[in-house]
């Protein structure tokens with residue numbers, strides 16, 4: 001038997017192509033926007049326009065940070081935003097020779113974002129920017145929209161020429177307002193223009209928060225009246241069962257750092273699999289799903305189904321635990337596929353996924369019985385035997401000149417980065433986003449597109465809740481319930497006087513919790529000490 005340890009993943013020839021793709025994602029902005037897709041495509045008005053829904057590797061180098069999150073920069077309290085009293089005006093201190101930025105209040109920030117969304121780019125720029133300006137105005141506008149630049153060199157260059165007044169200081173009357181000479185280098189000015197464009201795109205494609213949906217009680221009330229709840233789940237809903245999530249410090253990607261991959265996500269990269277399937281099969285045993293267990297959170301979703309309220313559970317998980325909780329397969333979309341079936345990468349022959357579990361556990365490449373003979377021709381020294389089926393000699397791959405190492409290898413039908421999502425996702429999501437009356441995202445960092453875009457697809461009036469251990473800074477939830485999802489689900493079920501169908505419910509239903517608001521719409525939920 002050929003084991004797949006020790007494969008040389010460093011020398012993969014397509015690495016360059018892969019990082020180029022990553023770079024494209026980065027340049028297109030930090031919203032994982034696809035190339036060729038305008039920012040209007042995910043504008044929160046319920047439209048869903050994407051031609052190429054392949055799984056996207058999350059972009060890493062986010063140079064622009066949205067610091068408005070948690071400050072309710074998007075509250076839709078007032079219908080129309082007010083026009084600024086005057087355009088931005090940045091004076092200069094005649095003694096220090098430094099520019100003095102006006103103080104930006106939370107209202108200023110909220111209004112600027114709303115103004116941009118309501119009136120569009122041209123009116124926004126006309127209303128906020130004077131005709132004469134220097135690049136510090138661009139930086140100020142980025143700040144006014146609620147963003148901070150992370151690049152230290154850039155920030156240092158700016159603050160050599162700028163001072164910030166104390167928030168409580170009265171407006172200065174002794175400043176000079178006619179010096180528009182640009183204190184920054186041209187390259188910095190160009191960067192700022194690009195960053196402003198990113199900030200504007202981000203505001204335009206992010207939803208506005210609802211102002212009247214910020215408490216757990218509002219959530220409970222809505223749960224009781226809702227008829228079509230869309231639940232979006234990620235790895236966090238299974239961690240209480242001992243299954244690691246992906247991106248936490250204890251998560252799967254940090255567990256496989258020792259493999260020395262440039263990016264641990266490469267183990268789920270389709271191109272890499274096709275070049276060298278051993279990269280995946282080296283670690284596949286670590287992600288094999290357990291059987292017959294489910295968490296109280298899975299039970300919570302089943303409870304919504306039993307009450308006739310579950311529209312659909314979109315899960316990014318490949319563990320298939322929803323089925324053990326008794327959630328109707330019709331109600332589940334496994335956005336990233338699952339181990340339930342596997343297919344041959346060459347002839348696409350499909351078989352039940354558990355037929356290759358033994359190979360996976362033994363760190364062997366599972367092979368297609370129909371492509372096996374051809375593979376033997378290509379790789380005569382390969383001692384791996386085919387999995388399942390009766391064996392065969394059909395020459396499906398005739399004509400291939402350069403055999404890939406994946407020739408005739410079976411791959412579980414989980415969606416790899418670079419692969420299209422299962423067709424069920426595309427079939428249901430268009431209708432579901434229009435039908436749903438509540439969106440609840442649970443246990444996900446929302447870093448992987450296109451699933452992460454669901455939050456920007458549902459109509460803006462539909463309340464959105466996050467139940468997660470860590471905040472998700474790049475999305476605008478009306479209510480953030482931060483804590484372990486089993487705890488949050490328990491608290492919410494208690495408040496609704498509902499019972500979660502789970503073996504631990506008898507204990508859980510008496511558990512007490514602290515529910516502390518740290519900011520408007522942001523609650524931290526922890527168990528009370530006895």
Ligand code: OAD
Pocket residue numbers: 055233234235236237239240245246247248251265268316317318336414415416417442443444445446447448467468469470483484485486
């Ligand atoms: P991540 O690991 O990116 O995020 C998991 C989130 O769950 C984190 O924000 C944690 O804070 C949170 N979390 C962990 N345990 C929790 C708990 N007990 N209660 C509440 N929250 C908890 O996982 P996903 O968002 O699911 O793709 O990752 C998305 C996709 O990226 C996965 O489907 C996977 C991965 O690459 C493929 O495998 C194809």
